[in-house]
Amino acid sequence: MIRVLLADDERLIRAGVRAILATDPVIEVVAEAADGREAVDLALAHHPDVALLDIRMPHLDGLAASAEIARMLPDVGVAVLTTFGEDEYITRALDGGARGFLLKSGDPRELLAGVHAVASGGAYLSQGVAVRVLGALRSPGSPESRAAVQRLTARESDVLALLATGLSNAQIAGRLHLVEGTVKGHVSAILTQLGLENRVQAALLAHKAGLVSG
Missing domain, CATH: 1.10.10.10 (Winged helix-like DNA-binding domain superfamily/Winged helix DNA-binding domain)
Structure with a gap:
């Protein structure tokens, strides 16, 4: 099983994401958090395979929380799931140790693929995010x-x-x-x-x- 920690301050969003994850028989949501600090505490308590965090949450934002989880629990695959795909957020998430950056507006199949990729030690970017990141790499290498x-x-x-x-x-x-x-x-x-x-x-x-x- 892939054990997932889900963190989002909106209960309705958590329910929707949980419903999508439940369509995959090998994914199990083991804990839910409504803010970033709670997400860090639950990650330490449950040691999930994947921590899936929104960005804008109270007490501790998702980017800070994801960096903290990645630092303290390097075996936990951290992925950001957000509405906001600005370059600044992408850069901060990846620099902070996140291995996934997923958009809530994406295909639900991307969410499942991203969880599997991050859980297996790989990385995953939503299609729109990947296009922007790879676009920055078109110029010849330095x-x-x-x-x-x-x-x-x-x-x-x-x-x-x-x-x-x-x-x-x-x-x-x-x-x-x-x-x-x-x-x-x-x-x-x-x-x-x-x-x-x-x-x-x-x-x-x-x-x-x-x-x-x-």
Whole structure:
């Protein structure tokens, strides 16, 4: 089962999201929060697989709460589910450690796909968000980005390139015929060497450095 913490200050929205998640037999909502501080406390108490947070909530906003959860519980996949897709919010969420950014206006199937992707260690951006993020990467990679990835070993570069396509550790392991624990070690080494905080930042750098075509 994929255990989900759902945080939104609007009860009706929580009910709607919970109903969508309930259509997937492997997803279970284990806790609900009405504000950011409660979300952090419930994440610590329940240690869910995925924490799904709105942005605008009382006491502690969703971006601050998601960053706090990502810092204290790095194994919990944090995803933002919001009406607001402004660039500032996207940047703050990803910089804070969120692995998903989903829009409430999107297809419900995106919500389910995003929960599965984040739970498996991957990353997921709603289509509209992904188009904007990738659009920022159309320009040729900077010399700094290319120089940074050149410090990696050949195997680490392979792992980074696959990570940048949104694959989970298990999927990367299957592609490269490695055990999942080895891939996890490579990912940790990549983040450390490149001075990055999370997989999404690593994926963006991989695109900028030209490791991923298209």
